[in-house]
Amino acid sequence: MISFNIPPFVGNELDYVKQAVDNHKICGDGPFTKKCNKWIEERSGVTRALLTTSGTQALELAAILADIQEGDEVILPSFTFSSTANAFVLRGAKLVFVDIRPDTKNIDEKLIEDAITDRTKVIVAVHYAGVSCEMDEIMRIAGEHNLIVIEDAAQGVTSSYKGRELGSIGDFGCYSFHETKNYSMGEGGAVLVRDPAKADLAEIIREKGTDRSRFLRGQVDKYSWVTMGSSFLPSDMNAAYLYAQLERYQEIYDDRMRTWDTYYREFEALEAAGKVERPVIPADCVHNAHMFYLMTKDLEERTEFIQFLKDNGISAVFHYVPLHSAEAGLKYGRFHGEDRYTTSVSDRLVRLPLYYGLTENDLAYVIEKVKEFYR
Ligand SMILES: *Cc1c(COP(=O)(O)O)cnc(C)c1O
Numbered sequence: 001m002i003s004f005n006i007p008p009f010v011g012n013e014l015d016y017v018k019q020a021v022d023n024h025k026i027c028g029d030g031p032f033t034k035k036c037n038k039w040i041e042e043r044s045g046v047t048r049a050l051l052t053t054s055g056t057q058a059l060e061l062a063a064i065l066a067d068i069q070e071g072d073e074v075i076l077p078s079f080t081f082s083s084t085a086n087a088f089v090l091r092g093a094k095l096v097f098v099d100i101r102p103d104t105k106n107i108d109e110k111l112i113e114d115a116i117t118d119r120t121k122v123i124v125a126v127h128y129a130g131v132s133c134e135m136d137e138i139m140r141i142a143g144e145h146n147l148i149v150i151e152d153a154a155q156g157v158t159s160s161y162k163g164r165e166l167g168s169i170g171d172f173g174c175y176s177f178h179e180t181k182n183y184s185m186g187e188g189g190a191v192l193v194r195d196p197a198k199a200d201l202a203e204i205i206r207e208k209g210t211d212r213s214r215f216l217r218g219q220v221d222k223y224s225w226v227t228m229g230s231s232f233l234p235s236d237m238n239a240a241y242l243y244a245q246l247e248r249y250q251e252i253y254d255d256r257m258r259t260w261d262t263y264y265r266e267f268e269a270l271e272a273a274g275k276v277e278r279p280v281i282p283a284d285c286v287h288n289a290h291m292f293y294l295m296t297k298d299l300e301e302r303t304e305f306i307q308f309l310k311d312n313g314i315s316a317v318f319h320y321v322p323l324h325s326a327e328a329g330l331k332y333g334r335f336h337g338e339d340r341y342t343t344s345v346s347d348r349l350v351r352l353p354l355y356y357g358l359t360e361n362d363l364a365y366v367i368e369k370v371k372e373f374y375r
Pocket residue numbers: 054055056057080081083084126152154155175176177178187188189
């Protein structure tokens with residue numbers, strides 16, 4: 001069976017984990033966590049990047065940083081992971097779902113302004129498949145209406161928009177290092193803070209609401225409980241595992257990109273014949289080959305397609321079931337405007353195997369079977 005995903009492993013992970021153990025520093029914020037934070041800060045140019053225990057928790061931290069209050073409204077796409085929504089629901093926000101664009105499957109920036117009310121506080125830009133939302137327009141709207149922008153860049157680590165790293169453009173960015181993402185520590189994530197005035201607050205919220213980080217740097221002589229917070233920091237063992245991959249991220253990036261480019265090239269004729277649609281990467285976006293998907297004609301065809309691949313030993317999967325029509329989505333949110341693309345994209349999209357180390361042979365076999373199905 002060709003798996004849909006195999007978590008990346010580049011080679012130094014276990015060595016680094018052993019170093020963390022030998023350092024007698026296996027709790028949070030040890031040397032490897034600091035290296036990972038610095039790696040993200042240097043790449044992205046944000047004031048502060050802080051590892052978290054998951055992408056989900058990065059979003060939850062960002063929602064606290066955004067000071068969401070009961071009844072505030074948050075604009076987000078419905079075609080996303082439940083974590084994008086939960087972070088705000090946990091703070092008492094009301095969700096306002098907006099339709100996506102048929103090309104990138106990202107929130108349609110042209111529909112955002114109409115969904116704004118006097119309760120709106122945050123716009124969440126989810127960069128689907130590591131391909132950026134139209135950030136210039138989203139930032140313009142946010143500026144005009146005095147809103148906070150949170151980037152769910154869980155899939156977008158090492159992707160960029162007009163030369164800027166995803167996660168560094170909005171007020172707060174959220175990364176995931178889950179085993180299904182490009183760079184991984186099993187479970188993990190990071191929150192990125194652009195504004196220097198919010199950097200210390202992010203540290204405090206992440207450290208159980210205490211100013212322990214300032215204390216450890218000698219900036220205060222005792223540490224105390226400052227504000228609402230939780231424990232968002234991962235073990236340094238996990239950070240050690242991740243750092244081995246960040247250090248050699250280019251290898252992972254290049255390997256994934258080779259697979260992505262091959263799929264893209266090989267299915268050109270199928271698209272030209274009107275059988276499938278391939279992903280669209282706008283000129284302003286550099287993506288990270290997080291995902292390769294095809295759009296089938298309809299739900300029925302997709303179901304047959306996935307079954308055909310499965311019968312041939314290939315695991316291909318569909319993706320998000322729209323949040324707005326899910327049980328919790330109905331309870332916590334509303335869809336603003338017309339659902340022209342969200343449900344239809346959700347019905348038609350299928351993701352093909354793509355991971356670091358997918359062999360040429362397996363890749364050729366998947367391509368052959370996809371072509372066979374459409375013959
Ligand atoms: C993976 C993912 C998350 C959650 O990240 P975890 O690390 O699994 O908690 C959130 N949003 C999106 C868009 C994701 O793809």
